[in-house]
Amino acid sequence: MTKDLxxxxxxxxERQDYDGIASHTPDPSQVxxxxxxxxxxxxxxxxPKNRKxxxxxxxxxxxxRSRRVGRFLLRALRPLALPxxxxxQARIHMAVSQTGMVDSVMRLEASLAHLxxxxxxxxxxxxxxxxxxxxxxxxxxxxxxxxxxxTRDAIARVALLEERQxxxxxxxxxxxxxxxDRLDDLTLxxxxxxxxxxxxxxxxxxxxTRTDHCAFGGGRLERYLCPRCGCVFGPAKxxxxxxxxxxxxxxxxxxxxxxxxxxxxxxxxxxxxxxxxGGLYLNWGCGRWTRTIPILRAQGYDVWGYDPxxxxxxxxxxxxxxxxxxxxFDGIFSNNVVEHMVRPVDEFRYFHSxxxxxxxxxxxxxxxxxxxxxxxxxxxxxxxxxxxxLAERTGFRVMAREEEGEFANVVYExx
Ligand SMILES: [Zn+2]
Numbered sequence: 001m002t003k004d005l006x007x008x009x010x011x012x013x014e015r016q017d018y019d020g021i022a023s024h025t026p027d028p029s030q031v032x033x034x035x036x037x038x039x040x041x042x043x044x045x046x047x048p049k050n051r052k053x054x055x056x057x058x059x060x061x062x063x064x065r066s067r068r069v070g071r072f073l074l075r076a077l078r079p080l081a082l083p084x085x086x087x088x089q090a091r092i093h094m095a096v097s098q099t100g101m102v103d104s105v106m107r108l109e110a111s112l113a114h115l116x117x118x119x120x121x122x123x124x125x126x127x128x129x130x131x132x133x134x135x136x137x138x139x140x141x142x143x144x145x146x147x148x149x150x151t152r153d154a155i156a157r158v159a160l161l162e163e164r165q166x167x168x169x170x171x172x173x174x175x176x177x178x179x180x181d182r183l184d185d186l187t188l189x190x191x192x193x194x195x196x197x198x199x200x201x202x203x204x205x206x207x208x209t210r211t212d213h214c215a216f217g218g219g220r221l222e223r224y225l226c227p228r229c230g231c232v233f234g235p236a237k238x239x240x241x242x243x244x245x246x247x248x249x250x251x252x253x254x255x256x257x258x259x260x261x262x263x264x265x266x267x268x269x270x271x272x273x274x275x276x277x278g279g280l281y282l283n284w285g286c287g288r289w290t291r292t293i294p295i296l297r298a299q300g301y302d303v304w305g306y307d308p309x310x311x312x313x314x315x316x317x318x319x320x321x322x323x324x325x326x327x328x329f330d331g332i333f334s335n336n337v338v339e340h341m342v343r344p345v346d347e348f349r350y351f352h353s354x355x356x357x358x359x360x361x362x363x364x365x366x367x368x369x370x371x372x373x374x375x376x377x378x379x380x381x382x383x384x385x386x387x388x389x390l391a392e393r394t395g396f397r398v399m400a401r402e403e404e405g406e407f408a409n410v411v412y413e414x415x
Contacts, residue, residue: 174219210224233379263290266286266290290318351394368387
């Protein structure tokens with residue numbers, strides 16, 4: 001088809017050239033290199049036999065003619081070639097563009113692959129971390145279960161030991177006091193017994209006795225009414241114990257027994273002293289559970305305490321040893337203490353030593369009567385005239401007494 005178009009173009013060029021159109025001089029700017037190249041190939045269109053036959057003048061004419069044909073051909077072919085060129089150029093551009101897109105897509109795919117690999121790597125790390133955590137949790141659970149078993153075993157062991165300790169304590173305590181009771185059966189009838197308040201000694205058979213049984217395993221509690229001072233004292237087996245054994249017996253008692261709250265009675269005894277602001281006061285035998293001291297201190301009273309069974313640490317106002325007490329007090333008060341005094345004369349003389357002249361003390365106790373007798377720890381009941389006798393022997397005088405129900409209180413003044 002190209003050859004047909006070329007033939008047609010040559011025929012039209014020859015015709016138009018004869019018509020004078022060929023005299024038109026083409027614009028040099030419109031002559032492209034491609035057109036020049038095309039012009040050079042025009043000679044090839046002339047049959048070789050004509051090229052040999054031509055003379056120099058004819059050759060120039062042929063050459064001019066060929067150039068005209070060439071220029072015409074260029075002008076003729078140009079409108080036809082341009083669309084092809086434009087289309088070809090567009091395809092090239094499209095190809096280039098597509099190539100760029102492909103590159104972009106490849107780069108994008110590479111980035112996605114890298115991102116995917118990174119995500120997989122992170123997920124793998126997290127999964128590994130979770131597996132480790134799960135492993136740790138499992139280990140911790142095993143440890144806790146093991147600890148729980150150890151704790152359960154320990155609790156069971158402690159319960160077993162407590163039960164054995166209770167059985168052993170019963171055997172030892174009951175056996176100890178039963179042994180003393182057997183000895184008393186053999187010896188008491190032959191003995192004289194001495195009142196701890198007035199020191200009066202009387203043969204056993206002449207004394208009026210009261211017998212109870214200890215609720216804490218202490219066996220028979222035989223007590224005696226003093227014919228001189230009127231107190232009730234005993235049992236002799238407890239009064240005659242060494243002090244360290246008495247202390248051990250109290251320690252055993254308080255290891256498993258707590259006395260009731262007697263704060264109200266203690267405060268009542270304190271106020272029976274007619275305390276004055278600025279005075280120094282001592283709560284004797286305040287106990288480890290006392291609320292009296294903080295209450296009275298909050299009210300502005302300078303109150304301290306003493307109790308050998310109090311915790312060694314805790315309130316800074318409680319002494320646990322007598323050698324820690326060096327002050328002179330304006331008043332001493334107690335509740336449920338005097339009936340525990342194995343040597344009440346010695347105790348009152350000690351109180352005398354730590355009280356300022358004119359100082360007072362109030363000892364409240366239901367045991368100014370013969371009450372709460374079923375315990376070996378109550379060894380003296382200050383019944384009868386015994387409070388006065390005790391006071392006279394130790395440098396005091398009884399200045400007041402009060403009773404209301406089970407609350408009984410005696411106020412003593414230091415002479
Ligand atoms: Zn007596």
